[in-house]
Amino acid sequence: MAEINAISRPLAVSQGDPAGIGPDIALTAWLRRHELGLPSFLVVGDPSVLEVRARLLGLNIPIARVEPQEANEHFANALPVVAIDTGIPVAPGEPHPATAQATIKAIETAVHLTMTGVTLGVVTNPIAKSVLYEAGFPFPGHTEFLADLAQKATGKVVRPVMMLSGPKLNAIPVTIHIPLKSVAQNLSVGLIIETCRIANADLKTKFGIERPRLAVAGLNPHAGENGAMGTEDVDIVQLAIEALRSEGIDARGPLPADTMFHEAARQHYDVAICMYHDQALIPAKTLGFDDAVNVTLGLPFIRTSPDHGTAFGIAGKGVAKDTSFVAALKLAFKLGRGAAGNG
CATH class of the missing domain: 3.40.718.10 (Isopropylmalate Dehydrogenase)
Incomplete structure (x- = not known):
């Protein structure tokens, strides 16, 4: 055609x-x-x-x-x-x-x-x-x-891969429709890598971003404080980011989620990769409740x-x-x- x-x-x-x-x-x-x-x-x-x-x-x-x-x-x-x-x-x-x-x-x-x-x-x-x-x-x-x-x-x-896309923020939750108490046990290095690969590919091919910048949130408060508030950010999130960077994907983090979403911070990435549903959707809907769009990547x-x-x-x-x-x-x-x- x-x-x-x-x-x-x-x-x-x-x-x-x-x-x-x-x-x-x-x-x-x-x-x-x-x-x-x-x-x-x-x-x-x-x-x-x-x-x-x-x-x-x-x-x-x-x-x-x-x-x-x-x-x-x-x-x-x-x-x-x-x-x-x-x-x-x-x-x-x-x-x-x-x-x-x-x-x-x-x-x-x-x-x-x-x-x-x-x-x-x-x-x-x-x-x-x-x-x-x-x-x-x-x-x-x-x-x-x-x-x-x-x-x-x-x-x-x-x-x-679900992405909330608005004029001020693109945000992706790695885990989606599961209870908060189940997030840590469902989170894995492989799942984060797979999610980020799909995001990176579709931001290139569908959104026309030549080199997407991925800001990866930590799971725990303050991204775990080097293990003081949980080891998942060191044992899972950091390892995934290192693997992604070795593939040439511009993934950064793990970043404290409480400082990722203000205006100045958002200028430095194209999409926020979040560890669970509300970590992504609360800022996405706060910043663009009337004009944000749910896009399915992959x-x-x-x-x-x-x-x-x-x-x-x-x-x-x-x-x-x-x-x-x-x-x-x-x-x-x-x-x-x-x-x-x-x-």
């Missing part, structure tokens, strides 16, 4: 939990598409949910049920939707396990469209993991599910997501901000365009 055709592909947006704010922000973003200069996108989800939500929000937005290849020709005048029936009426703010299979199918469809070259990248709207778990969903979250889909499609082992396709949850409490009330969703669309287009240009 020629480069110009690749770049002109729409993005595939999965609806997310239909009772959450995914439909709201997809609608308002489309309504502001010209003002914001948004790339073309299609929604994989239930057209009736979007129609009902638009009326509830008082928005005059035509919904076009389309085949994926038709999205671009409709985008200027209607929100194109590849239909996935939820099976039951959906009330905003009232999640139901009966909609889980449609939520899962929407993600699967968006990934399939992207991996087969129909769409440029995947933007996933928020899911409610507890709702999916009730329906038997076996994955901790989006990231692990996307990796499984990619692995099944390619036959190759896929190691996903996948054979582009995937971004708004950096917030389903927000059931405000779904359908007309107050949900589409800022992070818009940022996710723009970043997915930018990364997808770069990948298409390099392909």
Whole structure:
């Protein structure tokens, strides 16, 4: 496929939990598409949910049920939707396990469209993991599910790396959805090395950073104070950094996490590699709650997501901000365009 055709592909947006704010922000973003200069996108989800939500929000937005290849020709005048029936009426703010299979199918469809070259990248709207778990969903979250889909499609082992990307900070947690008490026992030299290798490679190929600078946080307070506050930083983190540097990767640390995230410190690195979920996500969300984007590195396709949850409490009330969703669309287009240009 020629480069110009690749770049002109729409993005595939999965609806997310239909009772959450995914439909709201997809609608308002489309309504502001010209003002914001948004790339073309299609929604994989239930057209009736979007129609009902638009009326509830008082928005005059035509919904076009389309085949994926038709999205671009409709985008200027209607929100194109590849239909996935939820099976039951959906009330905003009232999640139901009966909609889980449609939520899962929407993600699967968006990934399939992207991996087969129909769409440029995947933007996933928020899911409610507890709702999916009730329906038997076996994955901790989006990231692990996307990796499984990619692995099944390619036959190759896929190691996903979650990065929160905002205007002020890129941050990656090495361990993600595990209890804090389990972090130390799950942390290893190999895991840190693998995470940093993937980050380094994708920051080069997808973000265009010629020599990424990785700031690696310590696990313990003050990065362990040379073993006085725990030996993990010496025995695990430091050894991983030494191995990475021997490979030519610009990894620095272990650094005390309490001094890594102020403005002056952030000028000296391109991404913060953190040892656990909240060590990365607290500063990332503090510095860019409305415009940070969740990016999954290590996948054979582009995937971004708004950096917030389903927000059931405000779904359908007309107050949900589409800022992070818009940022996710723009970043997915930018990364997808770069990948298409390099392909």
